[in-house]
Amino acid sequence: MSETIKIVEKESIPSNAIMLQGLPDVGLVGLIATSYIISELDLAEIAYVDTDLMPPIIVLHEGLPHAPLRIFGNNRLIAVISEIAIPANSVHAIMRVITDWGQSKNVKMVISIGGIPMENRQDLKEPKVFGAASNKELIRLLKEKELEILKEGYMVGPQALTMRYCAEKEIPAVAFLAQSYYNYPDPEAAAAAIQEVAKIVDLKVDVTQLLQKGEEIRLRARDIMKRTQRELTQMKKSQEYDVPYVS
Protein backbone atom coordinates (compact mmCIF):
# COMPACT_ATOMS: atom_id res chain seq x y z
CA MET A 1 0.00 0.00 0.00
CA SER A 2 2.73 2.45 1.03
CA GLU A 3 4.36 2.51 -2.42
CA THR A 4 1.37 4.50 -3.65
CA ILE A 5 2.13 7.30 -1.17
CA LYS A 6 5.30 9.32 -1.17
CA ILE A 7 6.35 12.53 0.49
CA VAL A 8 8.10 14.80 -1.97
CA GLU A 9 10.52 17.17 -0.25
CA LYS A 10 10.90 20.59 -1.87
CA GLU A 11 13.31 22.03 0.70
CA SER A 12 15.68 20.49 3.20
CA ILE A 13 13.66 19.22 6.16
CA PRO A 14 14.83 20.21 9.65
CA SER A 15 15.82 17.46 12.04
CA ASN A 16 14.47 17.38 15.62
CA ALA A 17 11.55 19.65 14.75
CA ILE A 18 8.09 19.55 16.29
CA MET A 19 5.41 18.29 13.92
CA LEU A 20 1.98 19.91 14.04
CA GLN A 21 -0.92 18.15 12.35
CA GLY A 22 -4.16 19.92 11.43
CA LEU A 23 -6.19 17.68 9.17
CA PRO A 24 -9.89 18.14 8.35
CA ASP A 25 -11.98 16.75 11.21
CA VAL A 26 -14.90 17.91 13.39
CA GLY A 27 -15.39 21.69 13.28
CA LEU A 28 -12.23 21.87 11.13
CA VAL A 29 -10.52 22.82 14.41
CA GLY A 30 -7.12 21.39 13.48
CA LEU A 31 -7.13 22.77 9.96
CA ILE A 32 -8.18 26.28 11.04
CA ALA A 33 -5.65 26.34 13.91
CA THR A 34 -2.71 24.96 11.92
CA SER A 35 -3.39 27.13 8.84
CA TYR A 36 -3.45 30.17 11.12
CA ILE A 37 -0.13 29.15 12.72
CA ILE A 38 1.36 28.64 9.22
CA SER A 39 0.23 32.08 8.14
CA GLU A 40 1.23 33.88 11.37
CA LEU A 41 4.70 32.30 11.46
CA ASP A 42 5.05 32.62 7.68
CA LEU A 43 6.02 28.95 7.30
CA ALA A 44 7.14 27.93 3.81
CA GLU A 45 5.93 24.90 1.87
CA ILE A 46 8.71 22.34 2.32
CA ALA A 47 7.07 19.10 1.14
CA TYR A 48 3.84 17.58 -0.09
CA VAL A 49 2.18 14.19 -0.10
CA ASP A 50 1.93 12.59 -3.52
CA THR A 51 -0.60 9.78 -3.51
CA ASP A 52 -3.17 8.17 -5.75
CA LEU A 53 -5.25 7.41 -2.65
CA MET A 54 -6.57 10.98 -2.72
CA PRO A 55 -9.07 12.21 -5.35
CA PRO A 56 -7.46 13.62 -8.53
CA ILE A 57 -7.42 17.19 -7.22
CA ILE A 58 -4.93 20.02 -7.23
CA VAL A 59 -5.43 23.35 -5.49
CA LEU A 60 -4.55 26.52 -7.37
CA HIS A 61 -2.99 29.38 -5.43
CA GLU A 62 -1.90 32.48 -7.37
CA GLY A 63 -2.44 30.40 -10.52
CA LEU A 64 0.04 27.70 -9.49
CA PRO A 65 -0.84 24.07 -8.74
CA HIS A 66 -0.36 22.60 -5.27
CA ALA A 67 -1.05 19.19 -3.78
CA PRO A 68 -3.93 19.39 -1.30
CA LEU A 69 -1.97 17.58 1.43
CA ARG A 70 1.03 19.77 2.16
CA ILE A 71 3.78 20.21 4.70
CA PHE A 72 5.04 23.62 5.80
CA GLY A 73 7.88 24.46 8.11
CA ASN A 74 10.82 26.46 9.37
CA ASN A 75 13.94 25.26 11.19
CA ARG A 76 12.06 24.06 14.27
CA LEU A 77 8.46 23.44 13.23
CA ILE A 78 6.80 21.21 10.63
CA ALA A 79 3.07 21.67 9.96
CA VAL A 80 0.89 19.21 8.03
CA ILE A 81 -2.46 20.36 6.61
CA SER A 82 -4.88 19.17 3.96
CA GLU A 83 -7.07 21.48 1.91
CA ILE A 84 -9.45 18.64 1.08
CA ALA A 85 -11.09 16.02 3.28
CA ILE A 86 -9.00 12.87 3.55
CA PRO A 87 -10.95 9.92 2.13
CA ALA A 88 -11.99 7.57 4.94
CA ASN A 89 -10.60 4.52 3.18
CA SER A 90 -7.15 6.11 2.72
CA VAL A 91 -6.67 7.62 6.14
CA HIS A 92 -4.79 4.62 7.62
CA ALA A 93 -2.22 4.42 4.85
CA ILE A 94 -1.68 8.17 4.68
CA MET A 95 -1.25 8.64 8.44
CA ARG A 96 1.13 5.68 8.58
CA VAL A 97 3.35 7.22 5.89
CA ILE A 98 3.29 10.66 7.54
CA THR A 99 4.30 9.08 10.87
CA ASP A 100 7.11 7.05 9.24
CA TRP A 101 8.36 10.17 7.45
CA GLY A 102 8.29 12.13 10.73
CA GLN A 103 10.32 9.38 12.38
CA SER A 104 12.87 9.48 9.53
CA LYS A 105 13.25 13.23 10.22
CA ASN A 106 13.70 12.58 13.96
CA VAL A 107 10.75 14.73 14.97
CA LYS A 108 10.92 15.60 18.67
CA MET A 109 7.19 15.45 19.15
CA VAL A 110 3.99 15.19 17.11
CA ILE A 111 1.17 17.51 18.12
CA SER A 112 -2.21 16.95 16.52
CA ILE A 113 -5.01 19.45 16.89
CA GLY A 114 -8.68 18.54 16.63
CA GLY A 115 -12.13 18.91 18.11
CA ILE A 116 -14.51 17.08 20.43
CA PRO A 117 -18.05 17.44 19.13
CA MET A 118 -20.42 18.95 21.71
CA GLU A 119 -24.18 18.96 21.20
CA ASN A 120 -24.54 22.16 23.26
CA ARG A 121 -21.54 23.94 21.71
CA GLN A 122 -23.44 27.21 21.17
CA ASP A 123 -24.03 27.43 24.92
CA LEU A 124 -20.28 27.30 25.66
CA LYS A 125 -18.66 30.72 25.73
CA GLU A 126 -15.13 29.41 26.02
CA PRO A 127 -14.54 25.94 24.66
CA LYS A 128 -12.47 23.75 26.93
CA VAL A 129 -9.42 21.92 25.53
CA PHE A 130 -8.54 18.37 26.51
CA GLY A 131 -5.32 16.47 25.97
CA ALA A 132 -4.28 12.90 25.28
CA ALA A 133 -0.73 11.65 24.94
CA SER A 134 1.27 8.68 23.72
CA ASN A 135 3.10 8.04 27.00
CA LYS A 136 2.83 8.61 30.77
CA GLU A 137 5.55 11.29 30.94
CA LEU A 138 3.63 13.43 28.48
CA ILE A 139 0.41 12.94 30.43
CA ARG A 140 2.31 14.19 33.48
CA LEU A 141 3.56 17.20 31.47
CA LEU A 142 0.01 18.03 30.33
CA LYS A 143 -1.22 17.84 33.93
CA GLU A 144 1.60 20.15 35.04
CA LYS A 145 0.37 22.63 32.44
CA GLU A 146 -3.11 22.24 33.92
CA LEU A 147 -4.56 20.73 30.80
CA GLU A 148 -7.50 18.46 31.40
CA ILE A 149 -6.80 14.89 30.28
CA LEU A 150 -9.18 12.99 28.04
CA LYS A 151 -9.15 9.97 30.34
CA GLU A 152 -11.62 7.54 28.81
CA GLY A 153 -13.33 7.47 25.46
CA TYR A 154 -12.92 6.73 21.79
CA MET A 155 -10.93 8.75 19.29
CA VAL A 156 -11.74 8.31 15.61
CA GLY A 157 -9.98 9.63 12.50
CA PRO A 158 -6.54 10.97 11.54
CA GLN A 159 -5.73 12.13 15.08
CA ALA A 160 -6.53 8.71 16.50
CA LEU A 161 -4.22 6.99 14.04
CA THR A 162 -1.41 9.45 14.68
CA MET A 163 -1.63 8.63 18.39
CA ARG A 164 -1.58 4.92 17.70
CA TYR A 165 1.29 4.90 15.21
CA CYS A 166 3.36 7.32 17.29
CA ALA A 167 2.86 5.19 20.42
CA GLU A 168 3.95 2.10 18.43
CA LYS A 169 7.09 3.86 17.21
CA GLU A 170 7.74 5.56 20.56
CA ILE A 171 7.49 9.02 19.02
CA PRO A 172 6.21 11.43 21.71
CA ALA A 173 2.75 12.57 20.61
CA VAL A 174 0.09 14.81 22.11
CA ALA A 175 -3.44 15.33 20.84
CA PHE A 176 -5.19 18.60 21.69
CA LEU A 177 -8.96 18.40 21.42
CA ALA A 178 -11.11 21.51 21.79
CA GLN A 179 -14.84 21.33 22.42
CA SER A 180 -16.39 22.22 19.07
CA TYR A 181 -19.31 21.99 16.68
CA TYR A 182 -19.46 18.69 14.82
CA ASN A 183 -20.18 19.96 11.34
CA TYR A 184 -19.73 23.75 11.52
CA PRO A 185 -16.30 25.39 11.18
CA ASP A 186 -15.25 26.50 14.66
CA PRO A 187 -12.58 29.26 14.76
CA GLU A 188 -13.16 29.87 18.49
CA ALA A 189 -12.31 26.25 19.27
CA ALA A 190 -9.24 26.57 17.02
CA ALA A 191 -8.11 29.66 18.95
CA ALA A 192 -8.60 27.87 22.28
CA ALA A 193 -6.53 24.92 21.00
CA ILE A 194 -3.66 27.18 19.83
CA GLN A 195 -3.50 28.79 23.28
CA GLU A 196 -3.16 25.37 24.92
CA VAL A 197 -0.56 24.14 22.39
CA ALA A 198 1.48 27.27 23.20
CA LYS A 199 1.79 26.05 26.79
CA ILE A 200 4.03 23.16 25.73
CA VAL A 201 5.55 24.53 22.52
CA ASP A 202 7.32 27.86 22.12
CA LEU A 203 4.66 29.32 19.82
CA LYS A 204 4.35 33.08 19.67
CA VAL A 205 0.98 33.31 17.97
CA ASP A 206 -1.61 35.90 18.91
CA VAL A 207 -5.11 34.52 18.27
CA THR A 208 -6.85 37.93 18.22
CA GLN A 209 -6.95 38.07 14.42
CA LEU A 210 -8.25 34.52 14.22
CA LEU A 211 -11.16 35.43 16.48
CA GLN A 212 -11.80 38.67 14.60
CA LYS A 213 -11.90 36.81 11.28
CA GLY A 214 -14.21 34.13 12.67
CA GLU A 215 -17.19 34.94 10.45
CA GLU A 216 -15.03 35.12 7.32
CA ILE A 217 -13.49 31.73 8.13
CA ARG A 218 -16.93 30.20 8.66
CA LEU A 219 -18.05 31.53 5.26
CA ARG A 220 -14.95 30.27 3.46
CA ALA A 221 -14.87 26.86 5.09
CA ARG A 222 -18.44 25.77 4.28
CA ASP A 223 -17.58 23.55 1.33
CA ILE A 224 -14.63 21.71 2.90
CA MET A 225 -16.71 21.25 6.08
CA LYS A 226 -19.46 19.61 4.06
CA ARG A 227 -17.02 17.24 2.33
CA THR A 228 -15.30 16.48 5.63
CA GLN A 229 -18.60 15.62 7.29
CA ARG A 230 -19.19 12.96 4.67
CA GLU A 231 -15.81 11.32 5.31
CA LEU A 232 -16.33 11.53 9.08
CA THR A 233 -19.60 9.64 8.71
CA GLN A 234 -17.75 6.90 6.83
CA MET A 235 -15.04 6.79 9.53
CA LYS A 236 -17.83 6.20 12.11
CA LYS A 237 -16.87 9.41 13.89
CA SER A 238 -20.07 9.29 15.93
CA GLN A 239 -18.44 6.49 17.93
CA GLU A 240 -16.70 9.27 19.89
CA TYR A 241 -20.05 9.74 21.66
CA ASP A 242 -19.90 6.13 22.89
CA VAL A 243 -18.88 4.99 26.36
CA PRO A 244 -16.10 2.38 26.30
CA TYR A 245 -17.06 -0.89 27.94
CA VAL A 246 -13.65 -1.84 29.37
CA SER A 247 -12.14 0.76 31.69
Added chain:
Amino acid sequence: MLGGMLVSTKRRKDLFELMRDYIKDWETFADELLESAIMEHPSWDLESCCLEPLCNVFVSADEAVVTADLPNIDPKTIKVKATNANTIEIKASMKRKIRFHDFGITHRQGEFTSFRCHVHIPVSVDMKKMKTQFKRGILEVRIPRKKGYKIKVE
Protein backbone atom coordinates in the same frame (compact mmCIF):
# COMPACT_ATOMS: atom_id res chain seq x y z
CA MET B 1 -10.60 -29.91 -23.13
CA LEU B 2 -10.05 -33.04 -21.04
CA GLY B 3 -11.62 -36.30 -22.26
CA GLY B 4 -14.37 -34.40 -23.98
CA MET B 5 -15.18 -32.43 -20.78
CA LEU B 6 -14.99 -28.69 -20.69
CA VAL B 7 -13.06 -27.61 -17.59
CA SER B 8 -13.48 -24.09 -16.43
CA THR B 9 -10.33 -22.51 -14.95
CA LYS B 10 -12.53 -19.98 -13.18
CA ARG B 11 -13.29 -20.89 -9.58
CA ARG B 12 -16.92 -20.45 -8.70
CA LYS B 13 -17.49 -17.90 -5.96
CA ASP B 14 -18.81 -19.28 -2.71
CA LEU B 15 -21.88 -17.86 -1.02
CA PHE B 16 -19.89 -15.61 1.32
CA GLU B 17 -17.90 -14.10 -1.55
CA LEU B 18 -21.10 -13.43 -3.44
CA MET B 19 -22.58 -11.76 -0.36
CA ARG B 20 -19.44 -9.64 0.12
CA ASP B 21 -19.60 -8.53 -3.54
CA TYR B 22 -23.30 -7.76 -3.13
CA ILE B 23 -22.68 -5.67 0.01
CA LYS B 24 -19.77 -3.85 -1.69
CA ASP B 25 -22.00 -2.99 -4.68
CA TRP B 26 -24.62 -1.61 -2.31
CA GLU B 27 -22.03 0.42 -0.42
CA THR B 28 -20.77 1.93 -3.70
CA PHE B 29 -24.35 2.71 -4.70
CA ALA B 30 -25.06 4.32 -1.30
CA ASP B 31 -21.83 6.38 -1.57
CA GLU B 32 -22.83 7.64 -5.02
CA LEU B 33 -26.31 8.47 -3.79
CA LEU B 34 -24.93 10.39 -0.80
CA GLU B 35 -22.45 12.20 -3.02
CA SER B 36 -25.19 13.31 -5.40
CA ALA B 37 -27.46 14.28 -2.51
CA ILE B 38 -24.97 16.55 -0.78
CA MET B 39 -22.82 17.84 -3.58
CA GLU B 40 -24.69 17.75 -6.86
CA HIS B 41 -25.11 21.49 -6.78
CA PRO B 42 -22.82 24.30 -5.63
CA SER B 43 -23.39 25.84 -2.21
CA TRP B 44 -24.46 29.11 -3.82
CA ASP B 45 -27.10 30.37 -6.22
CA LEU B 46 -26.16 33.35 -8.39
CA GLU B 47 -29.69 34.03 -9.59
CA SER B 48 -31.09 34.62 -6.11
CA CYS B 49 -27.74 35.94 -4.73
CA CYS B 50 -27.99 33.33 -1.95
CA LEU B 51 -25.45 31.16 -0.19
CA GLU B 52 -26.63 27.85 1.19
CA PRO B 53 -25.80 27.56 4.90
CA LEU B 54 -24.45 24.44 6.57
CA CYS B 55 -27.42 22.73 8.24
CA ASN B 56 -28.04 19.78 10.47
CA VAL B 57 -31.15 17.88 11.55
CA PHE B 58 -31.30 15.91 14.78
CA VAL B 59 -34.35 13.90 15.75
CA SER B 60 -35.00 12.95 19.38
CA ALA B 61 -37.94 11.09 20.90
CA ASP B 62 -39.85 14.36 21.41
CA GLU B 63 -38.69 16.80 18.78
CA ALA B 64 -36.75 17.55 15.61
CA VAL B 65 -33.94 20.06 16.05
CA VAL B 66 -32.66 21.86 12.96
CA THR B 67 -29.54 24.00 13.24
CA ALA B 68 -27.91 26.24 10.64
CA ASP B 69 -24.57 28.07 10.69
CA LEU B 70 -25.32 31.68 9.71
CA PRO B 71 -22.17 33.82 9.78
CA ASN B 72 -22.25 37.50 8.72
CA ILE B 73 -26.01 37.89 9.05
CA ASP B 74 -28.26 40.45 10.69
CA PRO B 75 -30.21 38.40 13.29
CA LYS B 76 -33.28 40.65 12.85
CA THR B 77 -33.68 39.41 9.26
CA ILE B 78 -33.91 35.69 10.08
CA LYS B 79 -37.10 34.14 8.73
CA VAL B 80 -38.12 30.54 9.30
CA LYS B 81 -41.31 29.15 7.79
CA ALA B 82 -42.86 25.79 7.06
CA THR B 83 -43.19 25.26 3.31
CA ASN B 84 -45.04 21.97 3.73
CA ALA B 85 -45.70 19.38 6.45
CA ASN B 86 -42.07 18.20 6.44
CA THR B 87 -39.96 21.07 5.14
CA ILE B 88 -38.86 24.39 6.57
CA GLU B 89 -37.28 27.29 4.76
CA ILE B 90 -34.57 29.35 6.48
CA LYS B 91 -33.70 32.82 5.17
CA ALA B 92 -31.44 35.58 6.52
CA SER B 93 -29.88 38.71 5.03
CA MET B 94 -26.17 39.36 5.31
CA LYS B 95 -24.67 42.33 7.13
CA ARG B 96 -22.43 42.97 4.13
CA LYS B 97 -22.39 41.57 0.60
CA ILE B 98 -20.00 38.71 -0.16
CA ARG B 99 -18.38 38.47 -3.57
CA PHE B 100 -16.44 35.60 -5.11
CA HIS B 101 -13.62 38.09 -5.18
CA ASP B 102 -13.63 38.14 -1.34
CA PHE B 103 -12.64 34.45 -1.45
CA GLY B 104 -9.85 35.19 -3.95
CA ILE B 105 -11.89 33.71 -6.82
CA THR B 106 -11.54 35.78 -9.98
CA HIS B 107 -12.85 33.36 -12.62
CA ARG B 108 -16.45 33.77 -11.41
CA GLN B 109 -18.47 36.93 -10.98
CA GLY B 110 -21.30 37.41 -8.56
CA GLU B 111 -22.30 38.59 -5.15
CA PHE B 112 -24.35 37.19 -2.33
CA THR B 113 -26.65 39.09 -0.05
CA SER B 114 -28.40 36.37 1.93
CA PHE B 115 -28.50 32.78 3.13
CA ARG B 116 -31.31 30.47 2.14
CA CYS B 117 -32.01 26.77 2.43
CA HIS B 118 -34.81 24.24 2.60
CA VAL B 119 -34.50 21.56 5.25
CA HIS B 120 -36.42 18.30 5.11
CA ILE B 121 -37.60 16.92 8.47
CA PRO B 122 -37.62 13.11 8.31
CA VAL B 123 -40.43 12.62 10.91
CA SER B 124 -43.95 13.98 11.41
CA VAL B 125 -43.80 17.25 13.31
CA ASP B 126 -46.16 19.92 14.56
CA MET B 127 -45.00 22.99 12.62
CA LYS B 128 -47.36 25.28 14.56
CA LYS B 129 -45.33 24.71 17.72
CA MET B 130 -41.97 25.55 16.12
CA LYS B 131 -39.57 27.59 18.32
CA THR B 132 -36.44 29.37 17.14
CA GLN B 133 -33.36 30.77 18.82
CA PHE B 134 -30.22 32.43 17.40
CA LYS B 135 -27.11 32.14 19.53
CA ARG B 136 -23.40 32.59 18.75
CA GLY B 137 -24.06 32.59 15.00
CA ILE B 138 -26.09 29.38 15.04
CA LEU B 139 -29.83 29.25 14.37
CA GLU B 140 -31.68 26.55 16.26
CA VAL B 141 -35.21 25.51 15.30
CA ARG B 142 -37.06 23.13 17.60
CA ILE B 143 -40.20 21.43 16.32
CA PRO B 144 -42.16 18.99 18.53
CA ARG B 145 -42.88 15.60 16.97
CA LYS B 146 -46.50 14.61 16.39
CA LYS B 147 -47.73 12.18 19.01
CA GLY B 148 -48.43 8.66 17.75
CA TYR B 149 -50.91 6.10 19.06
CA LYS B 150 -50.76 5.02 22.67
CA ILE B 151 -50.36 1.29 23.09
CA LYS B 152 -51.66 -0.17 26.28
CA VAL B 153 -49.10 -2.31 28.10
CA GLU B 154 -50.73 -5.21 29.88
